[in-house]
Amino acid sequence: MADLYEVLLVDAGQRWHAGWVVDDETETDVLLRHKGKVPAFASRAALEHHAQERGLELQEDLPDEIDLELGGWLPHGLPLPPTAEVSELWHLLYDDPVAGKALSGEELGEAYDDLVEEEPHWFATHGPTARQALADAVQRLRTLLDPG
Numbered sequence: 001m002a003d004l005y006e007v008l009l010v011d012a013g014q015r016w017h018a019g020w021v022v023d024d025e026t027e028t029d030v031l032l033r034h035k036g037k038v039p040a041f042a043s044r045a046a047l048e049h050h051a052q053e054r055g056l057e058l059q060e061d062l063p064d065e066i067d068l069e070l071g072g073w074l075p076h077g078l079p080l081p082p083t084a085e086v087s088e089l090w091h092l093l094y095d096d097p098v099a100g101k102a103l104s105g106e107e108l109g110e111a112y113d114d115l116v117e118e119e120p121h122w123f124a125t126h127g128p129t130a131r132q133a134l135a136d137a138v139q140r141l142r143t144l145l146d147p148g
Helices: 044-053 083-094 099-103 106-116 122-142
Strands: 003-011 014-023 065-069
Touching: 065 083, 083 099, 083 106, 083 122, 099 122, 106 122
Parallel strands: 003 065
Antiparallel strands: 003 014
C-alpha cells in the first residue's frame, strides 16, 4: 500500500494546497495526479475522504505534511528562506513531469548540486537564477491544481 503525504506551500501569507506526494517503494516524491490534474483540497477531511475512497492510507506515525514556509522569497526575493526549505521545494518539484521542466538545465543542475552539498554563500551565488526557476516551477504546478 502506498504512503500518502499532504503538500502545502506557504509563501507571502498565501497558503496553497498543492496536492499530495505518493511513496510506494517504486516511486517517491511524485505529485499524484488524477486525469492530468493535481487534486487540491480545502480541508484535511476532504483529503482523507479522497484517499480513503481510493484505498490510500495517510500515515499517522510519519510526518504527513510537507509544509514549506518560504516567507515571500518566490515573488519578492526576500527574505531568504532557510536553505533546507529551498532544498525541500526543489526536491519536491524537480521530478514532477510538468513543474520540473522549469528546473531542467545544466546551470540549475549545478546550483542544485551546490545546494545539496551545502556550499557556502549559495543564495548569493545561485539565488536569482534559482528563485526564478522555482517560481516558474510553482506557477506551472498551480496551473495543474484541481480544487475539485
